[in-house]
Amino acid sequence: MIPTTSRKEGLHRGALPGSPAIKQAGLRLTPSGHLVFEPENPAIEPAVAARLAQAFAHGSGPGLLQLSAAEVVPDLPLALGWWRSFGQRYITVLRLQTTEQAYIVKSNSQPSVPSPDEAELTTLVLTAPIMPGAEFLTQDILRTLWSEIDRALIEELETRQIDLQSYLHALNPTWNLLGRVHFNLAENKGDPEAPFAFMATYTTRLSAQAKVQHLPLGQALREYAGAANRRQLLSLLMPVQRAAESCAWLKPMIEGGEIYHPLRWTPGEAARFLASAAELEAAGIVLRMPANWQTNRPTRPRVSAVIGSVAPSKLGLDGLMDFQMEVSLDGEALSPGEIERLLAGTEQLVLLRGKWVEVDRARLERVMARFREAETLAAKGSLDFAEAMRLLAGVDESEAAEVADQEWSQVRAGLWLEETLQTLRSPGSLTEDTPPGLRGTLRPYQKAGVQWLRLLSALRLGACLADDMGLGKTIQVLALLLAEKSRRAVRQPSILVAPASLLANWSGEIDRFAPDLRARIVHSSTSSATEIKTFTAEDAAAFDLVITSYGTLLRLPALTEILWRFAILDEAQAIKNPAAKQTRAAKALRAEARIALTGTPVENALGDLWSIFDFINPGLLGNARKFARYTKSLANQRQNPYGPLRDLVRPYILRRMKTDKAIIADLPDKIEMNAHCLLSRKQAALYSEAVGDLARSLEEAEGMARRGLVLASLVRLKQICNHPAHWLNDGNWDEAGSGKFRRLREIAEAVAARQDKMLVFTQFREMVAPLAALLASVFGRDGLELHGGTPVRQRRTLVQRFQEDEEVPFFVLSLKAGGTGLTLTAASHVVHFDRWWNPAVEAQATDRAFRIGQKSNVLVHKFICRGTVEERIDAMIEAKQSLSTELLSGENELDLTEMDDSALIDLVSLDINAVVED
CATH class of the missing domain: 3.40.50.300 (P-loop containing nucleotide triphosphate hydrolases)
Structure with missing residues (x-):
């Protein structure tokens, strides 16, 4: 445990959780870039939570140092695990740049630990998981937190008067490695029976050219011979012993001494090595693959497809799309014979077109089957827009699907779909004239928001306008309704459902910004019980907008029988509970297009996200059971786990914040x-x-x-x-x-x-x-x-x-x-x-x-x-x-x-x- 007696009291005093989403995460990032630990997390052991709470109470640096260097808890909540991974980057860089000699930090000196470069920081920001405060995460904040870990380490070493190696060993023995063991795989093209070679090496020092110097692992037995060096030898071989516990094939190699000599390997043995890569790296072994293997893996065949080259035959989620698939290798299509050859064998490594190809037949066949099914549906005119968007985002909710299937497939948007999605994802490029009847001036981002809403509604697709509080969701909706009124020769009413406490607000905003909009409030505050009970479609037809509360909607099922132009939910978090009666009543509304308004990010709780999307675009995220199983599988993915889900929902969510540079310059100070x-x-x-x-x-x-x-x-x-x-x-x-x-x-x-x-x-x-x-x-x-x-x-x-x-x-x-x-x-x-x-x-x-x-x-x-x-x-x-x-x-x-x-x-x-x- 990091001592606390040498630090002044910080700003974080054991903060209590402010919302259920924060309780689930355990760690939140504040707008000013500080990390606050929430100890009331049932997923964390009380002893671990107590240590982390004590460390984070003294600042982000001490907290991250404790989390990354001392806590070896295997199953942490996603946010804590991500922050631990960030801190461990620092420890890894620090450890690799120190020598085997004791390293003592003296006063006013510090370890020189350069922060990650801009590209790596950008990747970290873009692949951060869904967590409280994720919207405040920037490269500058990560760089600052990196420096705070550095300062915390300096203070620890100065306080304890201890060398770095001993300090890291006291926190976590994993860091106490005298060298790094490398497992090297190389191609051996001159040996057709054993076309691969394997060698285990270890690193001891830097060469004159400042490059890591490798020696055969067998050399370590001689270098560390004798009782005096036994500890160093055991420390060096510890990762190998640890890897043998999870890789059954490695244990006999150690016991027989093969690990200390170069070996000839068959494609099957090389494939077995590849399959164990994650376990080997987790044990602390560095893997080196053939130089011509990009990303340390042999090339893989990929099932690719193009979808949406032309506009669909009709609009909405059930609009029909075109779809063409092929199997390719490095971007070049494979012939039917080559595909058959890949699928016919049993080896995971196949030599094709002069290069080694990795084949996972089960996944390849599963993806091909799904794509062929989509191709068949498209040929029959039955591939709808919702399924096309799931394919494009890499979302597969079927029982047999696995997240890793995405690595074997790629779906690209065709010309029409790509242009449409680009417009939806970048609404800042849209412009909109002020509609007739609007008494007010739309700011540029508001004009873009109105046009974004019009574009989605024209496609018969739902939208979630999630602008920050104060950015004018109300005036954007009123401008949309006025634009729709001016466009239509025959009035078609829309319905807006809001909490009862906000009905007066909507009435006031209509009087202020859109007095020409014919609106009727159907609620006990403006109508008698008899007037409400007898409200019909004929009554609604006389108005541009009917406004009611969630409670009234629940008691007036006649409103769900009318076909509305827009069904708009204000404070849409009211339907985040899919089992609630008012949620079911809202989802029963019939409309050409649906809009959800909320000032709170819908990404914080995935179940809430599903419920809102089940209103605006029913079926896009599948049913609740499939969605829960799918998101659970995403959590097991190591890198950018929620990327496919973000890609799927992004076109239908418009989230602008007052802190956005493009927005804040357009806002008044007050x-x-x-x-x-x-x-x-x-x-x-x-x-x-x-x-x-x-x-x-x-x-x-x-x-x-x-x-x-x-x-x-x-x-x-x-x-x-x-x-x-x-x-x-x-x-x-x-x-x-x-x-x-x-x-x-x-x-x-x-x-x-x-x-x-x-x-x-x-x-x-x-x-x-x-x-x-x-x-x-x-x-x-x-x-x-x-x-x-x-x-x-x-x-x-x-x-x-x-x-x-x-x-x-x-x-x-x-x-x-x-x-x-x-x-x-x-x-x-x-x-x-x-x-x-x-x-x-x-x-x-x-x-x-x-x-x-x-x-x-x-x-x-x-x-x-x-x-x-x-x-x-x-x-x-x-x-x-x-x-x-x-x-x-x-x-x-x-x-x-x-x-x-x-x-x-x-x-x-x-x-x-x-x-x-x-």
Whole structure:
């Protein structure tokens, strides 16, 4: 175990998991490039987890050093295994460049361990597994982590005053090798009976030309003769002994002494050697193959095919595709006779066209059978688009299929399919004119997104728009619907399903960006129970868009009988559980094209990915059972295990992030958006009662008494909009009682998934603690609080913690206490939970997060309860309606106390349609 007494306390303090996906991984990469270990992983032994938690608590370097050099656990979760492999690259380079002499690191000196080159780092980034924080992985971060391992090793050697060899031996005896044993295979063309030669060698030192010097392994018996050298000899031969435990053919060679002499080998013996390559390398033996064998393997025949040379006969997943196959060797087609010869023999190595060819007949025949079946289907006009895409991505979910089959086959896209996929995979090249009726300007990446959606829908294919929060998924969908409306002579309605808490948001965005779009909300907040139950296809035909909630869809099966142009799911993670009733109801919708909207990456959990794709493109990923078996087989693949799956789903997922260089240059520094919230029934009842009390009291109030009454009533209404407990003071802060609480949870869940930080401002001190409690339940750990009662001397400490500690996810502040004198640029999200109704005060609070030095865009969420005074005053401010000068104070704050009674009651009255109960 790496000692901890010599290090200062780091930033990582045994972080608790923030989401189920993180629990499954054990290790996550933060946006700033630090690795955080999550100890609550049932797949890791408690003792191993404790050691790793202690090491990573002191930084990424010590953690990776412990993981890669000391932990020899064979079965680690995929993410931990990948990071261990990365760390072991460092140890391997370090060990190979040291001599057999003891290597002591003295103060201010360090091992010279160059980081991998750019090409190798790029490969590592591209082949990283699906894991939390994978989107932040870059070559620079890997290079930095490499240096941190180096610094951690220096500190360990200085602290222990120990040489490198002894240190590595203490951590893991595998590293204590005095030399490396090499197994060498060469062609021996002059011997037709034994056309291969084998020799075992070992390396002892570098030559004058700085190349590894090889000696026959038998020489080691003489070099290390005598009792004094017995330990070195055993250390050298340890990998050979270890390899013999898994390679039965090697043990008699050792016992008979053949391993120490050059050997003549038949093709069968050479093939046996090739088949054991993985076990030999795992034991620590270096393999050297004939120089003309690329990638250390003989050439292999490959079953290749071209698919989609011409446009399909019809659109959609059941569109019919063309398919032509051949068997080739090094890119040249084999004749039927040569194919028959390859399949007829029994040897795994066959001499063909003057070169040795490796043949795995079972795999070759399996792939050929599948391709011939596809060719037959294409000839009959029965090869559909979904199967063609699976073939192209190398996805085979059949019982007999193996991941290794991909090494024996290749499918290329033909001209039409290649051009189509290239367009889908690179939507940045697409352009789209602003559709008629859109009141707003589409940014370039949004225009590309609209065109991408149009292209997929024109092909009758589903799409998952997974843009980061704040990038405008809503306006892209509205632009798509407006473009579709202008294109069609006859209206065909679309349906949008969203969480009940977001229905008000969609209504507000339609009013703002697409007022010409005829939309109808089918929900208890806008319609009576009778109107909902009697809603028919004829009713839907009068609208461009029908909006409903997941709960209403579940109770109104008539919606699944209508043929919609688009079926759109907002917050599509709502259908990630395929067994849920609302998931089955959503998947029962009939539509020409389906769209899923989500701000969280769909790659984090493979089962969730399947469920979303089962909605947008049913059948593309097969059924759930086959998909689970297929993804399990992918996990056993050593390099880029999920590459085929990524290739299959990539054309149908558009994921842009605010950190993308092509996006961030196109964004404003601050993105302000209204978060519309609906009232609960209890809030609506309290609000109506408050308005009635105000109306009755105004009949008798005059002068200063009237002014005080109005101000007190406005505060009461604000408190009710926040939460019933805020007004009643009964301590019952349940989430179901407040539409704002439910909306805050949804936003915070997205922020937590991105590992971002957020500020939450409230006008009221008594709201700070309940809001912090809610956010702690979302993030899985506590944040910070600041209000008027916080001692001034503590404020600087709180700000410093929020700025510097990555594990502090949120900061809740009362608006006056947090509005001045603070710089909180670590936050990329700002929430105004209740409104001050003075734009200058809110802007001042927002600018705590947006200041010089801010490196990321700030997303500002302004909470507004629909149908209340909050919505009406926001509209007055946003539209800059002309107010008489007596209604504006010198500070540009609305002075509502001078309104006449009728206007004031109209302003605060409740639109009963804001009540929502799903």
